[in-house]
Amino acid sequence: MTVRESAPMTETSERDESTAAEPLISVRDLSVRYNVARTGNTLTAIEGVDLDVREGEFITVLGPSGCGKTTFMNVIAGLVAPTTGSVTVDGKPVTGPGPDRAVVFQDYALLPWRTVFDNVKFGLEMQKGLKGDGWRGRVQEAIELVGLSGFESSYPRELSGGMQQRVGLARAIVAKPRILLMDEPLGAVDALTREVMRDEIEKLIAATGKTVLFITHSIEEAILLGDRIVVFKSHPGAIKEIIETRLDRPRSERSVQSDPRFLELRDHLWDALQGEATAAAHSSSTKTRATKVQDG
Structure with missing residues (x-):
């Protein structure tokens, strides 16, 4: 049975047609290449990527290590410039970081000398959002949304990995961006915390209506969180397929693990x-042998 779907899923098919026709994020023929000074070669990180993301959609991005997923996200964030192609947000070209996009990193990236409150406040400082009297309330609201009330005066070293990631999430949402870009945000936490955090992220996104691009190496995570799953192939990175999940929300691993659709998607x-990982390993082995012959 073919898993890839071209028709919109049930939730998005009910949206206004004009919204569906005008994606919030539009990526066209995107390629990124780097010059490797040591070898003088050019590395193609991603090539020929096309993707439209609707407002309020949760996109999970899945692929083998080194396939360009993070590079793809960084271009949308405005942290990496495309070599060719274009990225627009709400019809405007992305030329750098902006207040409409916020990034949640895998390694938390918290300031160790700042408390939880001040780390979250940093998200507003970066956007110059400390004007007026309302910013303290916004910081407190973000802290409460991620379930950290009572820890405002704690330092990162006093928090568990899951709690530190919640601080990173609060820092991202405090400036009220339209888009959250999440790069393996649960990759550094234990399995139980990961499951809890998945559920909380889903609740948070349902409450705020954010548009999300979420990079993960976990197949189950991609299915549980995503409205659509974008599968990247490797060397160079490009979209292999885009799959509609078509599973009712809310989702948890326990509630869907026996659902035939979940099992079909997972398999x-x-x-x-597995096919992409095998191809990547073969490509790497071939390049290594070629290099040895040239150096020999």
């Missing part, structure tokens, strides 16, 4: 990624 994605 399909496993086969797709």
